[in-house]
Amino acid sequence: MSDSFIRPATTDELPTLLTVLRRVIDRCYRPFLGDAAVEEYIGSGEADRELEQHFGDCMVLEHNNRVEGFIVFLDDRVHLLVVDLERHRTGMGSQLLNYAERMLFARGNAVIRLETFTGNQRAVKFFARRGWVETGRRKDERGQPERIQMEKRAPGTQA
Helix, strand or coil, X not given: CCCEEEEXXXXXHHHHHHHHHHHHHXXXXXXXXXXXXXXXXXXXXXXXXXXXXXXHHEEEEEECCEEEEEEEEECCEEEEEEECHHHCCCCHHHHHHHHHHHHHHHCCCCEEEEEEECCCHHHHHXXXXXXXXXXXXXXXXXCCCCEEEEEEECCCCCC
């Protein structure tokens, strides 16, 4: 992946990132959210608004002059991590996550956090393999499926 690098997203890339986001949600979220919830999330524009709201904090992974994924991290947490479907299991998600972890710890955070849907076992396993630990579960206030809360401690810090 020597031709890959991470940089801030540019405004002209927003339509591409929204397309990638919708495609990933459409394909990957149906097994645990169900068809109706995915259709509503995408069709209502809620998925788009989530990225648009945090676009200033969006970093993209560019590989061979093409944006292949993106990550949004805020304060002490990873908010969104998306890799285009044909690039799943290529190491690009790990590359984005490693970058966000370095940046969040560099900000002085001793602990960083994220959430993912309990039913998204692929994501849960992905994060666990990278040293993230489940710290709790919560129901979404809008009635969405339960989410797993995870955290990771900075190297050299204790629980």
